[in-house]
Amino acid sequence: MHEIYDMIIVGGGPAGLAAGIYGSRSRLKTAILQKGKPGGQAATTQDLENYPGFSRGTTGPALMEAMTEHAKSFGTEIIREEVADLELDGEIKIVKGKSGHEYRAKTVILAPGAEPRSLNIKGERLLRGKGVSYCATCDADFFEELDVVVVGNGDAAVEEAMYLTKFAETVTIIVIHDEGILDCNKASAEIAFANPKIKWIWNSVLNEIKGDGLVESIVIKNIRTGALSEMETNGVFFFVGTIPKTEMLKGKVILNEQGYIVTNDLMETSIPGVYGAGDARVKYLRQVITAASDGAIAAVTAEKYLAEEEGFKERVLQAQEPVLVVFWAPQIEESITAVSELEKIVSALEGKVKLVKIDTYRNQRVAQRYGITQIPSAVIFRQGEMVDRISCCCKKELWKKVNSL
Structure with a gap:
């Protein structure tokens, strides 16, 4: 049986390593798949003087080695593997390596990086980082x-x-x-x-x-x-352009015309549970510091996604008894009143119905999935399926529908 990771990161540059640090530190089982030695483009930059905290400068290889050890210290697995293909649509994502191994994960962070377009001029590669x-x-x-x-x-x-x-x-x-x-x-x-x-x-x-x-x-x-x-x-x-290393992602997530991964500010791609980070993402500035920022945001967003999805599955979808789910928000006074009323109703039924409160601010994805546009809203689930909606502003309807369960 295949091992299932909480998070797999494709690419071990600054974005991937930062994501690994944040993922592992959140107690998520995390692995980075990297073709060669971690570090990406930064590992080929000899002198690095604009990374905060290094006023006298450091070298790209030294900083990347430090980030690699940092990620490992929290438990991030770094696996030398070149990715050949991905299956991202399912609840469990599958990343296929050229070695023939398959890696399974609940979330995937895509950080394959980009590279400057090379003209292959004699001496260009030999003197890269040396002028x-x-x-x-x-x-x-x-x-x-x-x-x-x-x-x-x-x-x-x-x-x-x-x-x-x-x-x-x-x-x-x-x-x-x-x-x-x-x-x-x-x-x-x-x-x-x-x-x-x-x-x-x-x-x-x-x-x-x-x-x-x-x-x-x-x-x-x-x-x-x-x-x-x-x-x-x-x-x-x-300055003849850069090329994102996203050839393998065509048809998997939305890319722009130049092949860069399209994400929002939370690093979310067009596929739930899949995130983009670093130089391969559509963005304004491609630097080590912005790549590390992307990786941190992507990992935190992925951790929140897992908590939201797995929490809802455990409390609602896998429940044996009927579940009354109330979508509320603490800043909306009506929803606080609705929650109080529902608690009274469920208490009176002595365990026949389970009440689950979903804060829509913290669980936006679940609310969107079930078409919740008004707060407060109440929904009845039975055996993992949504079977009814209830108006929270009508006490008679609340009592009648919940009692019928």
Whole structure:
């Protein structure tokens, strides 16, 4: 028989590790499925200076190792497994690994991450984190009063280039188009053209990145003449888009046009009990700190979901006797009166009917499932099925219907 986890987390980057910490600390049986060593993109970032609490900086690998040990200390299982497929619609979710193993869980947090789109330029991968960067917010201050190059000319590239000018001595943008033509919006283009720190190389592409341990120079190819030229620089920033690692999620949860997971503020996806977190989610800022925040929110939301679902199942759906469920809210005075009246009725029936009070603020999902739009509302369940609704404002109807049980 398969072991059933309370929570399975797909992906062991900052989002997945934070979710593991929060899940395990809540006494949920939690596992992280991670293809390789935990850490995600953050584990490839050599210097990390903007994570709160590390004013003098730390390294990405060191922070990710600390987060991994933190999760393990609370009991999170970290399983080296690449996910091949998922079945998410049922009450018990099934995650299938490429090893052939199947993992079952009551909730799933999807945190597969994203990766910068690579141009596979010679030297790009070798010097990543050593002068090659994909994030100005993360790394701009390492290049104070130095010269850097930007690859890309869309909105993100030009906006990030302008941010870099706050730190760098010069920012050179390599553009594949003819002079004056950019892919970004006109307003950003006008501001960039007016910035004295930004320089332009037109009709060109980056051909190679050179350096012995750190970026030292680049080779530029003119697409019209084919001529190659070498230029000294201290850093190369790529802004040609990111790719979410969500190929396996197509048709499983709702994704946007770019393939990012669509969630609400509680990290809930389109499937009950399934959550999205981290860089693979539709969001404004993709940083280690926001990924960790997503993971924490997703785990807490999943824990509340389990408490709500399992509590309702145990108290109502699995009850042998008829159950009178009153949906109420403490801030609504009418519902407090209704609860008091129902308690009197059920007490008078001496155990023939069970009364369960559902606070709709804490149990919104259950209320929505049964179409509860008015507070207070009362519903009768028998053998796990909803069989009747009662008007809480009519005492005669309350007595008559409850007595008939």
